[in-house]
Amino acid sequence: MALNVADLTARLGLNLGEFTKGLEGALKGLDAFGRSGGVLAKALSLQFAGIATAAVAAGVAFDKAFDSIRIGTGATGRALEGLERDFRSVFRDVPTSTGQVSSAITELNVRLGLTGQPLRDLSTQFLTLARITGQDVNPLIREGTRVFNDWGVATEDQGRILDVFFRVSQRTGVGVGELLGQVGHAGPAFRQLGFSIEESAAMFGQFEKQGINAQAVAMGLQRGLVNLAKSGEEPRVVFNRLVDGIKKATDAQEAITLAAGIFGNRIAGQFVNAVRSGKLEMKEFADSVTKGGDTIAGAARDTDGFVEMMVLLKNRVTEALEPLGTDLLRVMERHVVPVFVQGVEVLRSMVRWFAELPDAVRFAVFAFGGVLTVQDSGVAALCCRVHPLM
Numbered sequence: 001m002a003l004n005v006a007d008l009t010a011r012l013g014l015n016l017g018e019f020t021k022g023l024e025g026a027l028k029g030l031d032a033f034g035r036s037g038g039v040l041a042k043a044l045s046l047q048f049a050g051i052a053t054a055a056v057a058a059g060v061a062f063d064k065a066f067d068s069i070r071i072g073t074g075a076t077g078r079a080l081e082g083l084e085r086d087f088r089s090v091f092r093d094v095p096t097s098t099g100q101v102s103s104a105i106t107e108l109n110v111r112l113g114l115t116g117q118p119l120r121d122l123s124t125q126f127l128t129l130a131r132i133t134g135q136d137v138n139p140l141i142r143e144g145t146r147v148f149n150d151w152g153v154a155t156e157d158q159g160r161i162l163d164v165f166f167r168v169s170q171r172t173g174v175g176v177g178e179l180l181g182q183v184g185h186a187g188p189a190f191r192q193l194g195f196s197i198e199e200s201a202a203m204f205g206q207f208e209k210q211g212i213n214a215q216a217v218a219m220g221l222q223r224g225l226v227n228l229a230k231s232g233e234e235p236r237v238v239f240n241r242l243v244d245g246i247k248k249a250t251d252a253q254e255a256i257t258l259a260a261g262i263f264g265n266r267i268a269g270q271f272v273n274a275v276r277s278g279k280l281e282m283k284e285f286a287d288s289v290t291k292g293g294d295t296i297a298g299a300a301r302d303t304d305g306f307v308e309m310m311v312l313l314k315n316r317v318t319e320a321l322e323p324l325g326t327d328l329l330r331v332m333e334r335h336v337v338p339v340f341v342q343g344v345e346v347l348r349s350m351v352r353w354f355a356e357l358p359d360a361v362r363f364a365v366f367a368f369g370g371v372l373t374v375q376d377s378g379v380a381a382l383c384c385r386v387h388p389l390m
Helices: 005-012 016-034 039-073 077-093 098-112 116-133 137-151 155-172 176-185 187-192 197-209 214-230 235-248 252-263 265-276 282-290 296-303 306-355 359-374 377-386
Strands: none
Touching: 039 077, 039 098, 039 306, 077 098, 077 116, 077 306, 098 116, 098 137, 116 137, 116 155, 116 296, 137 155, 137 176, 137 187, 155 176, 155 197, 155 282, 155 296, 176 187, 176 197, 176 214, 187 197, 197 214, 197 282, 214 265, 235 252, 235 265, 252 265
């Protein structure tokens, strides 16, 4: 049974939204409190040092993700700020990494032009699908967006269609990514035959389940469309009549002859066997997966447990700490980094000065340094007292 993150968070008394609000005030009073020298003050100082470290790590992770979105989408100004808000929303609600979320946001924005809530919803769905099926999210998004664009799937229907492909995968054992790829490649032929995207997904799943080469069927259909068009009839009508004729044929050879006229001899036998055995009832199967109740989000809720809850909690803490980390990074960029740069310049000047000394002087310095190295600490200390510049 899946754990409810919201309930557990409430029971633990965690209020992440208020966490950073009180942090600034606490940090202001920490310096004065720490000067008291008390054990508690020192312990708290260490705790806040840990928080600062975690905040900086969060700031670095978010900065890297935002850079990836900026480079991948080309967005700037308010458009980029909107995509950054979309990133934050998805990251805090999906137990996955910043890299995966930024990749999904970038790909879906570029390939489908999505922003705002539609982008958040579809990003969450693709990330969840990849997570529960153990697939890489990037190939899934590439194949999925290609299918959506090729078939002209409206934005409001894309999530529903992705759930249909998920159900076909559950019923047939064919991976969602493979189904998306097959339907994408064979889209023109199936659309000319009058099949919907849901029916095409169901058909490919059934073909693969029954051992029929779905790509070969698609190629056969594309070749057969030329002949079907000559008859002046709707391709879908002719296809349905073909299937009906195969079922009613007096023997297998007659049925194969019918199928070979459309698919060719290579796969006609496989197709006939599947139809005559009753294993290729397309309409019933298509209806069952189209109207089915299971969804990607529902499957995730039923299977997510303690591990996923911990990752999600970590994401929410990271998201809460990020503003503080970003501020600390800015302070470091403005004040700490210049000091280090200046120090490097001083060191470079010293090296340059030393390199310009006469050889005899540099040799003497190296020789004297070697002597000091082999002496005991007492001698070295004596040298320092005799000549403080040493």
